[in-house]
Amino acid sequence: MMEQKSNKGQQTRELLLEAALQQFAANGYHGTSMRQIAETANLAVGGIYNHFASKEEILKAVILQYHPLNVIAPELADAQGASFESLTRDAAQRFYAAIKARPILLNIFFIELVECKGAHLPELFESLLPRVSLFAQRLVTLDPRLRPLPPLVVMRIFLSMLMGFFITETLFAQIPGLPQQMGNLDDFVEVLMRGLLLPEQSGKE
Amino acid sequence: MMEQKSNKGQQTRELLLEAALQQFAANGYHGTSMRQIAETANLAVGGIYNHFASKEEILKAVILQYHPLNVIAPELADAQGASFESLTRDAAQRFYAAIKARPILLNIFFIELVECKGAHLPELFESLLPRVSLFAQRLVTLDPRLRPLPPLVVMRIFLSMLMGFFITETLFAQIPGLPQQMGNLDDFVEVLMRGLLLPEQSGKE
DNA sequence: CCTACCGATCGGTAGG
């Protein structure tokens, strides 16, 4: 009980962040009003300003907390696997599970690029890069058959493939009458892994 | 001279679309005002409504015309190559050139997903799917070593890889102090092609 | 195609 000193304020702040996340993801930053955020959080407009100085500050907090790269980074750090294939598969699975659990996070990614012009990326990457580099290093040293690419390039291709999977999935979800089977994550991961490995030297030349 | 009958109106309309494209890409849909669009096009607010019924109609026209998938589709149709590798490389190069020429088109993609919730995708895909399917068919029938995936799945992986390349490039462009060499398109295309081909059967089993 | 205007809503605040 005594431990919950400033808990109430923190709780309301978290509630506001969740409300803002929902609204921003649904309507974009400029498409969301402070009234909408307040309403979603069951607060009056004025109440918001006890927790955030401005609408922009809310967006900043939402992005630093909910940007998908920030959500995925710890998953990569936790990924397990003794071989290149098993580590890649586990990382991809964790990636998949994290986004599936909150698909709207992808919209935060887009909003940051368009409406913020990437203004928070430097701050975001400051904490991200070390963790991601570590994973890249782990991945790259696991297999001598890997193409001779810098670890961060391998990482970039890994991220591109998975981001592409989710973006195209979002795309296809909104289109009726598409052919049923449009591929699944395993197809992507197989292509990715095979592509990152050098072709076997089957002849002597 | 006589041929230019209704040309003036069409020219102003095009001018407005270009102005709207610039502003939407820079600030998002809700972040752009009719005044800004008018100003960029050197028009008064009221003048816009001689060409478009509403702000939403402008956005719709911008998306149907400038959505990157719509810009890339003809490039894929024009791509040449007698082998799987050469066709893939040519298509990727055309893709690359088209986006490089107008990187802001990517923002239209994002705006459509977030602020329009993909509302224009069905109409967009109606004209896109046949052309893209044709390319996918062409690609898939060129090489028996290809993984046994449906042509549209191959297409999806191709698109994912290239979209991922550009999105990560946009990402990295905004971050100072990144390692210099972060990979180029050729790396992506090599990984993509090798990944799409089945591994060589080097043993007898 | 422009000027001048409409009601509505915006982000934010004073005062309690």
Add this chain to the structure above:
DNA sequence: CCTACCGATCGGTAGG
């Protein structure tokens, strides 16, 4: 943390 309000700006239109 809410009520009631601020000036500014929004999308859109009437009238010419």
